[in-house]
Structures are given as C-alpha cells and as structure tokens.
Amino acid sequence: MDFAENNFITLLKSFTGKEINEFEKFVNSPFFNNQNSLIEILRELILHYPEFSSNNFTKKKIFSAAFPEKKFNDVLFRKYISNLMKLAEDYLVCKDILVNEEKRVISLLDQFDNKNLTPFFERQLTKIEKNKELNKKITVETFYFKHFREELKAGYYIKINKIYEIKSCLIRSQVYVLLHLLMSNIVYANMMLIVKKTFKNSENNNYFDEFNEAFDLIGYLEKISDLDENEKMFIALCRIDHLISKDPYNLNNLKDMKTLILRMSDVLSDNLLYTFFSHLNIYYLLNLSLNSIDLTKDFFENYKFMVERGLYDRKGNEFINYTEYRTILNYAVRLKELDWLENFIFRFKDKHEDDIKDSLNKYSLALLNFERKNYEVSLKYLSQIKVSEVIMKLDVDILMLLIYYELDYIENALSLIDSMRHFLSDEKHFSNTVKDNHHNFLKYYRILLMNKNNPKLQVLVNLKIEIINCTNLRRKYWLLEKIKV
Structure with a gap:
C-alpha cells in the first residue's frame, strides 16, 4: 500500500x-x-x-x-x-x-466528586448553574449532560447527608433523559422518512410510528410545569415537527415551524439549527412534489439562509452532503439564480467526499453551463466524469438527455433512454417511488423528443396535461417549458 x-x-x-x-x-x-x-x-x-x-x-x-x-x-x-x-x-x-464546555464541566464535576473534593464540587456546580450562556444554548448533547449533572448533584446530596434535597434532582434527571430521547426520536424519525422514500428495503419499516403511538413523550413533557422557556419552545418545535411528519401538506404548520425555527435561531446550536432546517426542507420537498410551486422560492431561501449562516461549517470544516448539494443545485437552476449558484459551486468545490469530489464539481459546472446554454461545454464536462455513485449516475444521464435534446442528437438520446431503463430495472436498492420518478421522466421525454421536429399538436396537448397531473416526475418544469402549446 x-x-x-x-x-x-x-x-x-x-x-x-x-x-x-x-x-x-x-x-x-x-x-x-x-x-x-x-x-x-x-x-x-x-x-x-x-x-x-x-x-x-x-x-x-x-x-x-x-x-x-x-x-x-x-x-x-x-x-x-x-x-x-x-x-x-x-x-x-x-x-x-x-x-466542548458542556462535556468539560461535567467531566470536572465527576472528577471532584470521585476525589471527595466537596468544596471544589460546590464551587464548580454554582459556577455552572449561574452560567446563563451555557444554560441558554441547546446543543445535541445539552439534555444528555444536564441529566448527568442532576445525577451528580443527587450523589452529592447523599454524600453530605441531605437526602431530602434529591427529589428535584431525580425528577430533573429523568426529565432531561426524556428530552434527549425526544430529540433523538424526532431526528431519527425524520431520517427514516427519507430512507423509506428512497430505498426499497426500508419501505415497510414503521418502528418510529409504532414507538410514538405507544409513548406520548411530547404530551407528557408538555405537562411538566418547571421547564424553562427554551425547553418549552424546544418541545413545541418537536411537536410541530412530529405533526408535519404525519401530515406534511398542512401549509399552516409548515409556516409555523419555520417561524419557530427562526425564533430559536440564537437558542439552538448550529448543529441543531441545521437539523431542524433540514427537516423543514424535506417537508417543503414533499409539498413541491405535489405542485406547490408557490413554495419554491421560500424553500430555496431556507437553503440560502443555511449557507449564509454557515450551518455547513462543522467546527471549522465546511462539508455538505451530496443529497443536499444536488437539491440546492436543482432549485438554484429552477429559479435562475445562476450567479449565486456559480459562487456556491466555487465555495464548496473542496467540501465534498474525496471519492466523489472531482465528479461532483464537473457535474456542477456541466449543469451551470447547460443553464447558460453552453451545451457543448456542458457535454465536455459530463464526458470527463467517472461515476460510481448510483444517484449521481442518474443525474448525469438526465442532464445528458437534456443536452441531446437541445443539440438534436436524437439517436444518442434514444440509446441513452434504453440504457437508463435497463439500469433502473436492474437496480435493487431504489424504492418504487424513485424508479417511477425516473421512468415517468423517460416516458414523457421520449414523446417530447419524437415530436420535436415534427410536432403533433394533439399529442403535445395531451402530454402537457399528463405532465401537469403527474406528481412523481423529475425535471417537470423543464418538460413543461419545452411544450410550446
């Protein structure tokens, strides 16, 4: 090696x-x-x-x-x-x-406790509980560490023969465990929603739905009286997130969730702010798939906020996952935000996984040049890509079809359509939703292609109606743009 x-x-x-x-x-x-x-x-x-x-x-x-x-x-x-x-x-x-200040102070308390340094423990505990900044911010680990703090306090009261003081510690310790469980539950349930929509072997996994039917964590926590305002807001945010996950098409809930996230933007750590914005964006995408075109700009503004706020900066290292990156590319293109997109591509050109970095940058430049009608330049970038990731292969092939259409490369397009159909049929990991999304595009694209040079009016009228009514379709806006009826 x-x-x-x-x-x-x-x-x-x-x-x-x-x-x-x-x-x-x-x-x-x-x-x-x-x-x-x-x-x-x-x-x-x-x-x-x-x-x-x-x-x-x-x-x-x-x-x-x-x-x-x-x-x-x-x-x-x-x-x-x-x-x-x-x-x-x-x-x-x-x-x-x-x-990590939360981790450091809990570790220090634990060490003082182990060494029976009671005065040191008391001073450190007082210092922590007076630290408004430390107690204001909610991070991924906040409730987890607060649970340990309350456990250590309970042990301290037992050690100094004040057992009568431990009641509130025991209750708070359990409340913080439940708050941490709530956070995990909301995050994992949303991740499972994505997996179920994308991959076949997860379509019938209802673990989190069944868990939430059996345990009403949110309802229980809402009844607790001595939570602080930030904890109450956090529970409210989790409730609305959960409600939208069950019914993503309630636009009032969608609006309320965004308002609450922005209200908590100085309370949540960047990591959690990113997490809840990501959830929100998934719900937007589900609505956009049902033709809620009026949400497109609002949805894209969410991502602009995330980029400009630096939510992709993880402890000094910017990174963006492929799924989010391609979503931002696609919606910047749809809204013709090409100058912003060019800056975005440049900013994140070195922020991808090493094994896909070169291919993803070339694909991004191919997409940008396609939108600027530099079709030959776009095709050149695509020809240099070595694709190993299956989702990227579909993205590259779809863009190739769009270029073939614009350059009138009919035979190349027909050959690629056939190749993509075989690929989709053989691919075992995609969900039926993902496969149908691409099969629908190929079907409508082929009809459009065959009517490009010798258009049949009624065929195109019927095609437009079908495309408008189709709720699971890639590049829908591009197909509709090309139908001149």
Whole structure:
C-alpha cells in the first residue's frame, strides 16, 4: 500500500494547519509522549503537509531524514506510525473535551466528586448553574449532560447527608433523559422518512410510528410545569415537527415551524439549527412534489439562509452532503439564480467526499453551463466524469438527455433512454417511488423528443396535461417549458 494512503496520514490530511501545530506540541509534551523518536518522525512528516505526496514522501526517506545514522527498519517504522496514530486519537479526545464546555464541566464535576473534593464540587456546580450562556444554548448533547449533572448533584446530596434535597434532582434527571430521547426520536424519525422514500428495503419499516403511538413523550413533557422557556419552545418545535411528519401538506404548520425555527435561531446550536432546517426542507420537498410551486422560492431561501449562516461549517470544516448539494443545485437552476449558484459551486468545490469530489464539481459546472446554454461545454464536462455513485449516475444521464435534446442528437438520446431503463430495472436498492420518478421522466421525454421536429399538436396537448397531473416526475418544469402549446 502507498504510504500516503496509510490511516495515520489520512488522519493528518484532515487536520487544519492550526491542528497540525497543536498536535506537534501535544506530541512534544512529556505528559503524553516519552518517545523522542516519535517527535523526530512527526517533524519530518509534517514537512509534507497538506499534500503528503512528493517523491520524497516514502517510508524509507522519512525514516532516513529522522534518523540519518540508522538503517531503515520497516517493523520499527510501522510501530512508530502506530504510536503516532494513538497519540493523534488522544489529541482529538482532549481537544473535544476542551472545546466542548458542556462535556468539560461535567467531566470536572465527576472528577471532584470521585476525589471527595466537596468544596471544589460546590464551587464548580454554582459556577455552572449561574452560567446563563451555557444554560441558554441547546446543543445535541445539552439534555444528555444536564441529566448527568442532576445525577451528580443527587450523589452529592447523599454524600453530605441531605437526602431530602434529591427529589428535584431525580425528577430533573429523568426529565432531561426524556428530552434527549425526544430529540433523538424526532431526528431519527425524520431520517427514516427519507430512507423509506428512497430505498426499497426500508419501505415497510414503521418502528418510529409504532414507538410514538405507544409513548406520548411530547404530551407528557408538555405537562411538566418547571421547564424553562427554551425547553418549552424546544418541545413545541418537536411537536410541530412530529405533526408535519404525519401530515406534511398542512401549509399552516409548515409556516409555523419555520417561524419557530427562526425564533430559536440564537437558542439552538448550529448543529441543531441545521437539523431542524433540514427537516423543514424535506417537508417543503414533499409539498413541491405535489405542485406547490408557490413554495419554491421560500424553500430555496431556507437553503440560502443555511449557507449564509454557515450551518455547513462543522467546527471549522465546511462539508455538505451530496443529497443536499444536488437539491440546492436543482432549485438554484429552477429559479435562475445562476450567479449565486456559480459562487456556491466555487465555495464548496473542496467540501465534498474525496471519492466523489472531482465528479461532483464537473457535474456542477456541466449543469451551470447547460443553464447558460453552453451545451457543448456542458457535454465536455459530463464526458470527463467517472461515476460510481448510483444517484449521481442518474443525474448525469438526465442532464445528458437534456443536452441531446437541445443539440438534436436524437439517436444518442434514444440509446441513452434504453440504457437508463435497463439500469433502473436492474437496480435493487431504489424504492418504487424513485424508479417511477425516473421512468415517468423517460416516458414523457421520449414523446417530447419524437415530436420535436415534427410536432403533433394533439399529442403535445395531451402530454402537457399528463405532465401537469403527474406528481412523481423529475425535471417537470423543464418538460413543461419545452411544450410550446
């Protein structure tokens, strides 16, 4: 295996420049590392950051540079790299605790409790409970850590013989467990909704529906009287999210959910704000599939808010998943926001998974050039794409069909239609909804194609009516644009 593909090197590549500097100091610390050999090896390795790909980047050359007087020993070198990997893992754990204030203070309380340092425990607990900023923000882990805080308080009261004080701790501890469970339930149920819509083997999975029928978590939590305002708002947001998941087509609920998310935008952590906006966007998409065209701009504004607010920035590293990225591409195109789209493509060009980064960037530029009517340029980008991801293959093929239509490449289009039909029939993972979506497009596209140069008026009139009434169809707006009747 190429040394550049070693797990430790892969991990180093993911580090920012600041993290590389911090890690070097970490390895130099005698508290964490007592092997000078590791310091020498790391010093040579980071000279090759961030590419780790020059001709001098081999195990032998790194070893020789670190230890000029020693003969290369592969077993010893692998041991050094293994030890550095362990140190890198320790660094990440330490860094996480230091930057996560909730996690840090609970860990500190636990340590004071274990060492029977009661005055230290009391001071730290008072400090935490007076910290308005810490108690105001709701993160993915807030309720989880507050549960542990209440448990530690209960143990503290028992230790100082004030058992009569533990009642509220025990109740609050359980309430926080339920709030954390509510958060998980809402998030997981929404994820399952996506999976059920997309993949065949999940279509009949009703676990979360059955759970929510058996346990009315929201109803129970709403009856608790001593919740703070942010906790009450959070429960209200979860309730409306749950209601919309059962009936996504109630537009008043959709509007109320967006209002509540924006109202809580300074209360929810960026991670949770992203999560609830993602849920909202899924519900918008379900409505848009039923021809709620008036929601298109509002839906796209949600994504613009998410991009401009930096919700795709995870602790200094921007990343956007393929599904969301392609949704933003498609709706920017639909609304002709091409200048914004160009900036968006450039901003995120290095923010994708490595195995699809090059293909996704080429597809994005192909789509942008297609919309600007640079069909030959678009086709050139598509021809350079090596597709391994099945959803992207469908995206590339659909765009190829649109270009063939515009350039009047009839035979190429017919051949690709046939190829796509076979691919969809053979693909076992797609749900029937996804397959029907593409089969419908191919059916209507073929009729449109065959009537492009010799149009039959009645055929096109009937086609337009069918397309308008079809609720499961890709590129619906493009098909309708091409029917000139």
